[in-house]
Amino acid sequence: MKKLYSIFICLVFTSALMAQSKNFLDVPYLETSAKVDTLISPDKIYLSITIQEKDSKGRKSVEEQENKMAQSLKSLGIDIDKQLTIKDLASNYKKYFLRSKEVLKSKQYSLLVYDGLTAGKVMASLEDLDIANTYLEKTEYSKMNELELELKTRAVKKAKLKADALTKPLGQKIGMAIHIIDNSQPYYQRYNQPNIRMKAMAMEDAGSPEPLDIGFEKIRVESTVNVKFKIMD
Template structure:
């Protein structure tokens, strides 16, 4: 009986205490920071793909083409840390109509080019030495972390300015922030290199421009809750 009475007293105490807790006056806003920069480097994902009926010969041909590609990259004085093999495969394929096997060999290399003035020279050289598939071209900034930090700060300033706009009508002030949620994503422009332009004769008198780098837009998005004073 005493235990039951004690339990009821504790229950009423908790309920009474919970009724005394008042919601915190607050304003919830979002903010955006945006930095536009011209990229100063590019990552290229390129593949040598060979096919044939003899697995050994297909692999040998694929290796020879990739060897020529690596030689080109080394001759362009790229740092060893700026290029690496990403994927290697040799797969059998069966043609049910002709009832025979063929083989498909691929090797993919990832190259980080820090000097964009060498972009055309590298891309043409890759194709000349056996690259027959450009899987991806991503323009980047070597100062990405710095620009991301600037974008985040801009996003927080934007959020606070919005909060101040809202509460100024109510005659209140924005207090301390107590929750911050980062909703940021980074997007890179990925132009497609025109493979056909590489077939133009190398002794052409007119210089060619085969890419439009554009700008990287680094965007930070935040959601912030501020206390109201």
């Protein structure tokens, strides 16, 4: 008896789903899609900095160079406690061997700055300290989630405008949205490693006393939606 009752419930549920599907297809509707995009300037810029012991008679230790770097960054208004981190937390130092089997140490950091002008000042100051192994690690936009939601809203509004434009010449109107698909691709962080050190050197060769205000590539963010609107008589 229980088995028969279960089969009956399944049949009723399946019939209900088929009826809903049929009702959806029977409703006259208009399908539109819309895409919006924008370009934004990054407001979080990460620089990778590597300090190595110097293989020379006047060798400078990693610790000595690190202290000088910290003083230089502080003079630029950088909060090293919040903006400067060691990249390899498991091991503060990396060691490498010379042909003479002598061991030298290196240390790698990640520095966060918020604009291109500060990034240019940092590179210029590191050049003065003979710390030339610096490159752009990645860029981010701090309000990416809010921006993506705003673009989705704009895309839906654009889809509605298109639907209005398509039905107006027919003397019809669109009603409520009966199906919405968000085809937007999430923004994936891009990691870059261009040799921005050369820009700082070119600035120095040009004899310009001002630090370089680096213009970073803008981030493209887009949103795409597909909407079905009910057509009203």
